[in-house]
Amino acid sequence: MYPPNFEYYAPSTLAEAIGLLDQHQGEAKVLAGGQSLIGMMKLRLAQPGALVDINRIPNLAYIREDAKGLAIGALTRTAELGRSEVLRSRYPILSDAGLEIADPTVRNWGTVGGNVSHGDPGNDLPACMLALNADYTVQGPKGSRVIPARKFYPDSFVTALKPNEVLTEIRIARPGAGTGSAYSKMERKVGDFATAAVGVHLVVGQAGAIDRAGIGLTNVGPTAIYAAAASDFLAGKTGTAADLAKVGDLAAEAAQPIADNRGPVEFKKDMVRVWTRRTVTHALARAKGGK
Numbered sequence: 001m002y003p004p005n006f007e008y009y010a011p012s013t014l015a016e017a018i019g020l021l022d023q024h025q026g027e028a029k030v031l032a033g034g035q036s037l038i039g040m041m042k043l044r045l046a047q048p049g050a051l052v053d054i055n056r057i058p059n060l061a062y063i064r065e066d067a068k069g070l071a072i073g074a075l076t077r078t079a080e081l082g083r084s085e086v087l088r089s090r091y092p093i094l095s096d097a098g099l100e101i102a103d104p105t106v107r108n109w110g111t112v113g114g115n116v117s118h119g120d121p122g123n124d125l126p127a128c129m130l131a132l133n134a135d136y137t138v139q140g141p142k143g144s145r146v147i148p149a150r151k152f153y154p155d156s157f158v159t160a161l162k163p164n165e166v167l168t169e170i171r172i173a174r175p176g177a178g179t180g181s182a183y184s185k186m187e188r189k190v191g192d193f194a195t196a197a198v199g200v201h202l203v204v205g206q207a208g209a210i211d212r213a214g215i216g217l218t219n220v221g222p223t224a225i226y227a228a229a230a231s232d233f234l235a236g237k238t239g240t241a242a243d244l245a246k247v248g249d250l251a252a253e254a255a256q257p258i259a260d261n262r263g264p265v266e267f268k269k270d271m272v273r274v275w276t277r278r279t280v281t282h283a284l285a286r287a288k289g290g291k
Contacts, residue, residue, distance in 0.1 A: 003041035007050035026163035033110035069174035074113025093181035122193035126224035127216030131199040140165035153223040178204040180287025196271040221256035248273040
């Protein structure tokens, strides 16, 4: 199926792109990688009156780290997440997820900014950003503002972005000693959306107990889910079998899956339970110096 007619714009500056979005008053969509949006347009699930292609805007594709932490430009291709040595060594949850996204074609076209701002509960990166407590920098006609990832996803395909704003950068605090993270995904076949997936970020203190943790869930609710109770439970725990069983149960309680061709509700909840235990174990091993 072909999408309905639409206007196409290719601005060369961010100000021009924002001006076009503002001019179209909610009827325009930003085109970055387009790997989700174009498919929805072909199915007529999305019918924007205009596309604003931001790929010609310079200086929006980068992965760099400074004293404060990590910055990822919105036009960074998702394939770069799996290639970056900085991510593999200090933010492995992102390199894990980068290697799990769809297939090589999608990873080389799709962008980090598009993945996190599309609002699809099946996209892999939003759960990672929830676990990492990332911040999104967005730019609009009145300037820039910062939106915490944990306040960005109110509903399916709905985000805190205003129609005339563009997400430009993701910021993540620099990890200290004892930090570990991981992303694990259950899928029916390689390249599929997750049946269930879990992102975990945690910090282990000098005494060997977890100081703080963040857990994000993929494709088991109307949005990516921050499993707050499960995350809070891990504070002060050491990762015993009992700890892992309980955190898995709490994560499953946070999940809100629906029955579909990937399985019934109870099956998906049980997969959240199992994969949370595995992912916490993996993150703990990394925090303690393992691979």
